Amino acid sequence: MNEFVRGGLYGGGIIVGIMSSLLFVLWAERKMAARMQSRIGPNIIDPTGFLQAMSDVLKLLQKEDIIPEKADRALFNLAPVFGAAAALAVAAVVPFSASIVGADLDVGVLYLLAVGAVSVLPVFAAGWGSNNKFALLGAMRAIAQSVSYEVPLVLAALVPVMLAGSMKVSDIVAWQASHHWLVVWPFFLGVPAFVLFMLAMLAESNRIPFDIPEAESELVAGITTEYSGMKFGLFYMTEYLHTVIASAVAASLFLGGFDGPGGPGIWWMVIKTFVLVVAIYWLRWSLLRFRSDQLMALCWRWLVPSGVVLVVATALWVVFAA
Amino acid sequence: MPSGLALLAFLLVAVAMAGTLLVVSMILRVVSTRNEPLKKQTYECGEVPSGLAWVRFHARYYVVALFFVLFDIETAFLLPWATIVREAGAGGLVAVGSFVVVLMLGWVWATRKGALQWQ
Numbered sequence: 001m002n003e004f005v006r007g008g009l010y011g012g013g014i015i016v017g018i019m020s021s022l023l024f025v026l027w028a029e030r031k032m033a034a035r036m037q038s039r040i041g042p043n044i045i046d047p048t049g050f051l052q053a054m055s056d057v058l059k060l061l062q063k064e065d066i067i068p069e070k071a072d073r074a075l076f077n078l079a080p081v082f083g084a085a086a087a088l089a090v091a092a093v094v095p096f097s098a099s100i101v102g103a104d105l106d107v108g109v110l111y112l113l114a115v116g117a118v119s120v121l122p123v124f125a126a127g128w129g130s131n132n133k134f135a136l137l138g139a140m141r142a143i144a145q146s147v148s149y150e151v152p153l154v155l156a157a158l159v160p161v162m163l164a165g166s167m168k169v170s171d172i173v174a175w176q177a178s179h180h181w182l183v184v185w186p187f188f189l190g191v192p193a194f195v196l197f198m199l200a201m202l203a204e205s206n207r208i209p210f211d212i213p214e215a216e217s218e219l220v221a222g223i224t225t226e227y228s229g230m231k232f233g234l235f236y237m238t239e240y241l242h243t244v245i246a247s248a249v250a251a252s253l254f255l256g257g258f259d260g261p262g263g264p265g266i267w268w269m270v271i272k273t274f275v276l277v278v279a280i281y282w283l284r285w286s287l288l289r290f291r292s293d294q295l296m297a298l299c300w301r302w303l304v305p306s307g308v309v310l311v312v313a314t315a316l317w318v319v320f321a322a
Numbered sequence: 323m324p325s326g327l328a329l330l331a332f333l334l335v336a337v338a339m340a341g342t343l344l345v346v347s348m349i350l351r352v353v354s355t356r357n358e359p360l361k362k363q364t365y366e367c368g369e370v371p372s373g374l375a376w377v378r379f380h381a382r383y384y385v386v387a388l389f390f391v392l393f394d395i396e397t398a399f400l401l402p403w404a405t406i407v408r409e410a411g412a413g414g415l416v417a418v419g420s421f422v423v424v425l426m427l428g429w430v431w432a433t434r435k436g437a438l439q440w441q
Contacts, residue, residue: 007328011335019339061347064354069362070374084340085333092332103328110401111329117394132364133375144383147390154397161404225365230347234340293439296386300438304393305429308422311400318407319415 075129083122138222155307173257205242
């Protein structure tokens with residue numbers, strides 16, 4: 001029972017921490033996007049624009065909740081909750097510092113890949129439950145994309161597992177602390193694996209340049225078309241959660257996690273995660289989106305074989321060189 | 323297994339946290355007193371909705387799902403080996419290598435057949 005209470009307390013702390021960091025991420029993204037487009041960005045509610053993010057959350061909480069009469073009510077109502085919960089669940093195995101970790105599973109990497117794959121179910125529940133053609137199209141595209149990019153994601157995540165010889169995320173961080181960060185040495189394995197992981201992760205969380213499921217010029221708003229109020233807000237939040245948590249996972253697996261010059265600590269994890277999040281939003285506001293068929297071709301014809309080559313190369317390195 | 327309980331607690335907190343947001347919104351949100359049937363209609367760009375959206379789908383999605391299962395099983399076999407690459411040594415490398423070669427032969431065949439092309 002003790003372990004249960006501890007997991008709940010740490011889980012609560014980590015989840016509240018991540019959710020409140022979303023306000024900051026939202027503000028940073030808006031300001032950055034504004035600067036990139038030669039605008040000022042939100043500055044009416046207060047000069048920095050930070051309160052704008054909070055006021056938007058409050059606004060979403062107050063909005064009327066409309067459920068279409070033809071919708072499958074159970075699926076329609078449960079999808080946003082389980083979508084957000086599935087996104088948060090990935091954070092359970094990420095060590096934010098030596099002691100701050102929800103549940104340091106022995107099969108951590110397997111767990112986070114599995115839970116990452118589960119997050120297509122709420123997406124399909126939302127698309128099917130809405131009984132809306134745009135939503136269904138968006139959901140089908142999202143699933144095709146997510147399950148396809150799951151394969152290069154797993155292959156890229158195999159590289160740190162093979163080098164560290166453990167699926168426990170804290171072991172991988174410890175291995176990097178005692179050797180080198182994975183992107184530093186062996187960089188010819190670490191850097192391609194990191195790039196592959198980030199690409200697949202962007203596609204998994206449906207971000208530009210892989211955001212076809214919500215291509216607003218053709219699909220209105222994809223799966224969120226019929227959603228209003230806080231249920232829409234939860235989907236919106238889930239997208240940010242995916243970005244932040246996947247950045248934290250990438251930071252742990254490839255960038256040394258909470259370890260860094262001047263001693264390990266949670267601040268390293270925060271800095272690394274935030275740098276990755278900024279990089280993702282930089283991409284988001286710089287690039288166009290792919291077409292559906294280009295996206296699938298990129299995954300199956302280029303990323304999957306390069307992932308396999310990478311795994312074999314890592315095995316050769318581990319057996320014969322390291 | 324101690325960390326299993328911790329994980330269970332974490333998952334419960336995650337679901338509770340997401341649910342709490344909906345409950346808070348249930349308390350704060352405005353409720354329309356007028357009954358407007360148009361508001362509850364399915365959105366189809368302002369036109370009268372034609373039929374349900376629960377329709378059959380293009381088979382290419384099925385092919386993608388099949389490939390996913392195929393490669394996911396492959397990675398399920400690779401993951402346990404990945405933790406003992408060093409201990410398994412050259413013998414393990416040959417075993418897994420031959421497995422991967424067979425799999426990639428299948429990939430080459432599928433690419434030639436155009437199964438992975440979405441046009």
